[in-house]
Amino acid sequence: MSAPVATLPVSADAAASSSASTANKALIIGFVGLAVTALGLFVDDTHHVALSYLVGITYWTAIAIGMLMLVMIHHIVDAGWSTVIRRQFEHGLSAFKWLFILFLPLAATAFIGGGDTVWPWMNPAHVLHGHGTVETDILYQKKAAFLNVPMFVGATLLFFAIWTGLSARLRKASFAQDADGSVGWTGMNRQTAALGIPLGALSLSFAAIYWVKSLEYHWFSTMYGVWFFANCIRAALACGVFIMVWLTARGDYRGVLNKNHWHCIGTLGHAFVIFWAYVTFSQYFLIWNANVPEETFWYNLREVMHDGTPSQWKYVGLFILFGHFFIPFLYLLSFRRKSTAKGLFPISVWIVGVILVDLCYNILPALKDGNGDPLPFFSLNLLWVGASVVGVGGVCVWAYLRSLADSGAKLIPIRDPRIKESLTYHE
């Protein structure tokens, strides 16, 4: 147990400077991505670029929320094995304040032009395909107390305040424990987690409802927040695998991780494959079975055009069914694959890719053509989605690396009461 800790100070300086230079590269890549997205505003429809940017923001916010929930779950269940990995998630949490700043342009669209650049219900005069305007729509009127600009802006501010605040507390207590070793910090983190898990669950659910689900405000699904949560956790676990692979390759994690840590994160990832499938299937199945037009239209939009021919989104949906469930599920059944870096890395790359497609599937069909059909999946919008994901991602990765290099925190929480258990973890 003493070996990895003893070698830490020696490698820390070299690692810190290497992290800092990688961080700057990530930031530059991020700016390029954001610049390309901004360029899109001049060459393409503003709606298309804005919704593509929403995909990028939601994607990285989901990853950060997943990390936040995983850290809090770690504390509330007093987990042992994940102590050596938790610190990396804590570094990842530093992205929230930048995500907030990056979200501001989207919130600003509520006050620009008609207000319906992203969310149609923000403009009372927005014309609905086939029937009147938002203002005269009974389904909007009944939801107006919830779906209005002050509520949206206030709620979004509150979401980011909750996420940033919880992150700051978790990071402070964890980093301070490195210095003084007081068990009190673990107690503080446990309290933060006890309060933070319900707050996090509510805020991530409402964020999914306001930001994504309200794009088609006629629709409703009580599973939506849970669906988003499942994606958050899956994305965060996949990013956890990337960080573990990277830090192992760079040498930081040498002697820290053993096979059982890989097995644990792989098993947890496998469990959440099933959880995601359970929730997503339940949402589809209940709507399919009840067959109520207010609900089925959301899936119909993603399956057939107005003339009854299948649209591209039908195949995207099938791709998600197989790519997001069957492939990772069958792949991770194997002990060998879920307990090694070599086995987990490719499936994690696959999973973060499919999560992006899943978010596209939920967001982009809100862009309609003159017939009320969603714009096809394969279009110029994918370029803006890609640019936004790279742009927001560059900033998030920069925030993580900067925290890793500059926060003064050790690579692992060396004075956590469970650190020895984690370093010698055995299934």
Add this chain to the structure above:
Amino acid sequence: MSAQPHGLIATFDSAAAIYHAAEQVRDAGYKRWDCITPCPIHGLDGAMGVRRSRVPSFSLAGGITGFCTGMTMIWWTGAVDYKLTVGGKPLFSPMFAFPISYELTILFTAFATIFGIFVLNRLPMHHHPVLKYDHIIRGLDDKFFVVIEAADPKFDGKATRALLEQAGGKNITELEA
């Protein structure tokens, strides 16, 4: 009483001692032998050279059987045996057969896992020759035992005894079959 004994049992005093003894027995190439310890010892399976359990194969087979049973049952009852349209739905759709198939997948997986454990461990086993050993009860308390069975192809009364002695085993005793 048959002349052939069940095997040899040796006593060890600590987890470390039995761990290293297990490595030596493993390296000597024995296959039919076991360690009896009062508590789980981390890494002992590795020191013994035990491969991963084959129970997961049973579980997987059970899961696949359960899923297919669910789908077939719903299809046969709804679309073949007693055709009844409910709620304007097709006579068969994997959609509504899924919850049942999912449940049966889990149920059959659980049964197959239990069954696999019983079969692979040859349970139920009401008696084991090791239980005839006077001091075996200490294996629940503070002693560690290595048992090498006479059925092992490498078993040889003298050589095996020598190996156990060399590994630090005490009170090496022949077990009655």
